[in-house]
Structure formats: structure tokens, C-alpha cells
Amino acid sequence: MRTAEPASPQPRPLGARQTKGEETRAAILDAALRHASTHGYEALTIGVLAEKMGMSKSGLFAHFGSKEDLQIATLDEAARRYTAVGFIPALAAPRGLKRVRALFTLWLEWTERSELAACPIMAASAEYSHRPGPMRDTVEEHVRRLHLEIMKAVEMAVATGELAPDTQPDQVAFEAFGIIASCYQARYLFHDPRANARALNAFERLVASHQVPPTR
Amino acid sequence: MRTAEPASPQPRPLGARQTKGEETRAAILDAALRHASTHGYEALTIGVLAEKMGMSKSGLFAHFGSKEDLQIATLDEAARRYTAVGFIPALAAPRGLKRVRALFTLWLEWTERSELAACPIMAASAEYSHRPGPMRDTVEEHVRRLHLEIMKAVEMAVATGELAPDTQPDQVAFEAFGIIASCYQARYLFHDPRANARALNAFERLVASHQVPPTR
Numbered sequence: 537m538r539t540a541e542p543a544s545p546q547p548r549p550l551g552a553r554q555t556k557g558e559e560t561r562a563a564i565l566d567a568a569l570r571h572a573s574t575h576g577y578e579a580l581t582i583g584v585l586a587e588k589m590g591m592s593k594s595g596l597f598a599h600f601g602s603k604e605d606l607q608i609a610t611l612d613e614a615a616r617r618y619t620a621v622g623f624i625p626a627l628a629a630p631r632g633l634k635r636v637r638a639l640f641t642l643w644l645e646w647t648e649r650s651e652l653a654a655c656p657i658m659a660a661s662a663e664y665s666h667r668p669g670p671m672r673d674t675v676e677e678h679v680r681r682l683h684l685e686i687m688k689a690v691e692m693a694v695a696t697g698e699l700a701p702d703t704q705p706d707q708v709a710f711e712a713f714g715i716i717a718s719c720y721q722a723r724y725l726f727h728d729p730r731a732n733a734r735a736l737n738a739f740e741r742l743v744a745s746h747q748v749p750p751t752r
Numbered sequence: 753m754r755t756a757e758p759a760s761p762q763p764r765p766l767g768a769r770q771t772k773g774e775e776t777r778a779a780i781l782d783a784a785l786r787h788a789s790t791h792g793y794e795a796l797t798i799g800v801l802a803e804k805m806g807m808s809k810s811g812l813f814a815h816f817g818s819k820e821d822l823q824i825a826t827l828d829e830a831a832r833r834y835t836a837v838g839f840i841p842a843l844a845a846p847r848g849l850k851r852v853r854a855l856f857t858l859w860l861e862w863t864e865r866s867e868l869a870a871c872p873i874m875a876a877s878a879e880y881s882h883r884p885g886p887m888r889d890t891v892e893e894h895v896r897r898l899h900l901e902i903m904k905a906v907e908m909a910v911a912t913g914e915l916a917p918d919t920q921p922d923q924v925a926f927e928a929f930g931i932i933a934s935c936y937q938a939r940y941l942f943h944d945p946r947a948n949a950r951a952l953n954a955f956e957r958l959v960a961s962h963q964v965p966p967t968r
Contacts, residue, residue, distance in 0.1 A: 574882035576792075654882055662878035665940035666790035666870055676941055710938060710950045711957075714930030721933070722926060724881035725892055734926045741927075745961050 568610040573656040614656035615678040622646035632696035703746045784826040789872040830872035831894040838862035848912035919962045
């Protein structure tokens with residue numbers, strides 16, 4: 537049974553509807569991000585997400601056309617949050633060693649600040665390094681960008697004279713990444729309460745070894 | 753149709769049959785190891801392995817009772833190979849810095865020496881850190897053992913006087929792991945031809961910073 541005619545419908549508030557849709561999309565991405573951080577992105581199916589959200593699969597499909605679109609949007613959301621929480625605030629520190637240090641400490645803390653149980657970007661790197669395709673391309677792009685930003689900050693610390701002129705920014709970025717990776721292993725595999733302290737020690741040693749003029 | 757009776761069967765050569773069984777098991781584990789290194793251990797189903805081996809699922813079940821048994825046996829096989837290729841040969845180096853260096857360089861090279869496209873232990877660590885259960889326990893045990901062996905080698909290098917007395921072996925192991933992790937990312941995500949060179953640079957800097965007497 538259906539009513540003969542809709543009773544003089546109000547014009548749809550288009551702006552408001554869009555906001556509601558954006559809200560739903562954001563809520564789906566938040567759930568997806570939490571799930572992918574610890575379970576990986578292959579476990580991120582439209583079905584699993586629909587159940588988590590109490591939505592129909594078709595409702596979810598309206599926001600993300602395919603599993604791959606959902607995976608990529610989730611990874612992009614991870615990068616967006618890292619940028620907001622870990623990168624932008626570091627730019628408030630003055631150029632030079634202070635900014636390098638701010639970048640590192642915020643990187644170390646960003647998952648906690650984002651209330652994530654693990655790093656969704658590192659998870660994607662582990663899962664897709666050996667699988668060519670859009671997910672691999674996306675994670676490579678995000679990680680490369682972070683490497684470049686660290687290199688840029690290190691270059692500025694060389695320019696301010698705080699780091700030695702022969703400092704190799706790409707080597708520092710390589711080592712900084714390793715410290716973060718080891719910190720994650722200490723945190724998540726060993727449940728080591730000193731994981732962050734070890735990472736900060738390692739970082740200060742890394743910086744100190746570039747402050748000392750090289751002996752040749 | 754079946755023959756009425758087997759024609760005077762030879763007594764089964766039990767020893768040979770066992771060897772054949774062991775060979776099959778080893779071949780399955782080899783295929784499993786290659787698959788898990790790049791695709792992860794959840795992708796390691798009895799079905800996938802049976803297809804790879806051209807065996808029936810029940811034939812595979814005769815060797816590994818369950819998917820989990822197969823996963824654990826594969827991870828144990830990874831640790832066994834690492835020990836054979838990366839650890840035992842390092843013990844030929846004299847105690848002290850030479851052994852620390854041998855441990856590190858063989859660690860860096862072990863996947864290549866084992867003809868593996870990636871590290872199956874690091875893969876397990878990424879996949880199971882957040883999933884309590886036997887796989888998580890197994891990978892934690894293997895990684896802890898490696899950390900302890902590195903710490904022991906560092907302690908001996910302190911005892912020989914090659915490293916400074918205030919060297920913290922657990923911190924060195926933490927940082928060495930990070931260098932390896934960053935090397936894997938450079939190799940597999942960035943296809944960086946200088947990945948190993950960067951790792952060796954980082955390791956030499958790590959060693960050098962512990963050879964210098966601390967300034968207090």
C-alpha cells in the first residue's frame with residue numbers, strides 16, 4: 537500500500553543532506569581505519585564494514601564502490617590524520633633541529649594521539665610491498681612523501697648550522713624510519729613499556745652523531 | 753575393477769618411506785615459506801598449498817593436521833633457516849665486534865642467501881602482533897631469541913673492550929632491528945638499490961657511537 541501523492545514536500549536541504557552523507561562516510565572510514573590498523577586491509581571487506589556500522593552492504597556501496605576503493609580511501613584517511621596530528625603541528629617548531637625533533641616525536645606519538653591501536657600506514661606497507669597495484673602505489677606515495685619531509689627538515693637543520701654539513705638527509709630519514717619501526721615492534725610484539733624511551737634514545741644518538749664534526 | 757590380490761608384496765622399506773615422507777614435508781614447507789614471505793600466513797591455506805604442490809588436500813592434511821599447524825611449522829622452518837644461514841655461520845667469527853658485525857651482515861643477507869623474496873619472520877611479526885594466539889606466541893619467541901643473541905654478542909664486545917663499558921646491549925639490539933626493518937622497506941617498498949648500503953652505513957654509525965668513550 538502506498539499513499540497516492542506526497543503531501544507538498546519541502547524542498548530538500550541539499551547542503552544538510554551532503555553533510556549527513558559526509559558524516560556517514562567519515563564514520564565508515566573511522567571504523568575501517570581501526571580495523572585495518574590491526575587486521576590489515578585485505579580483511580577490510582564491504583561485508584565486515586557493513587556489519588560494524590549496522591548498515592546494509594548496498595548502503596556502504598553507495599559510499600565506496602568497491603573493496604579496493606574502500607581500502608584506498610582508508611589509507612588516504614590514515615595519511616590525512618597523520619598529516620593533521622603528526623606533521624602540521626611540527627611545522628610550528630622553528631626551522632632547524634627543533635623542527636626535526638618535533639617531527640620525530642609527533643611521528644612517535646601520532647597513533648596514540650589518533651587513538652589508533654597501531655599504525656595503519658606501516659600496516660599497509662607490510663601488507664602491500666609485494667603486491668603490485670593501486671594499494672601498493674598509494675602506500676609508497678605516502679611513505680615517500682614522509683621521507684621527503686624529513687629530508688627537508690634535516691636539510692634546514694644543516695642550513696642553520698645545527699647539523700654537520702656532510703649530513704646525508706636521506707640516510708637520516710632511513711634511520712629515523714627504522715627507529716619508528718623498531719619502536720612499533722617493541723610496543724606491539726613485546727609490549728615493552730620502554731619502547732618510546734628506547735626510540736627517543738636512538739633518535740638523540742642519531743642527532744648527536746651528526747652534530748659532531750666528522751673525523752677524517 | 754580391481755585385481756584380486758596384490759602379487760606377493762615386497763616388505764615395505766620403512767626407513768626409505770619415512771625419508772620420502774620427510775622430503776614431501778620439506779617440499780611443502782618450502783612452498784609454504786615462499787608463499788607466506790610475500791602473501792602472509794593467513795593466505796596460507798591447506799587448499800592453496802595443495803594446489804601449489806599438485807597434491808590432494810587430504811594428502812596435505814596427512815602432513816599438517818590444520819591450517820594453524822601448517823602456519824606454525826612454516827614459521828618454525830623460517831627460524832630454522834635463519835639459524836642455519838644467518839646465525840650459526842656468525843659464530844665462526846671471534847667473540848667481540850667481529851661477531852657482532854658478522855651477525856648483522858648475515859642478518860641483512862639471510863633472505864637472499866635463502867632465496868626468499870622477503871623476510872618470513874618480519875612478515876609474521878607484522879601480521880600477528882595484534883592477534884593473540886599460537887602464531888603470535890611463536891613469532892614473539894623467535895624474535896626475542898634473536899634479540900637475546902644480539903645482546904649476548906654485544907656484551908662480549910664490551911667484555912673484549914671493543915665497545916664502551918656503558919653500552920646498553922638491549923638498546924643496540926633495538927636499533928639493529930630498526931636498521932633491518934628500514935632496509936626491508938627501502939628494498940621492498942622503494943626498490944632502492946642502495947638499501948643494503950644504507951643499512952651498513954647505519955650499522956657502522958651505531959657501532960662507532962659505542963666505541964667512542966661517553967662524554968659526561
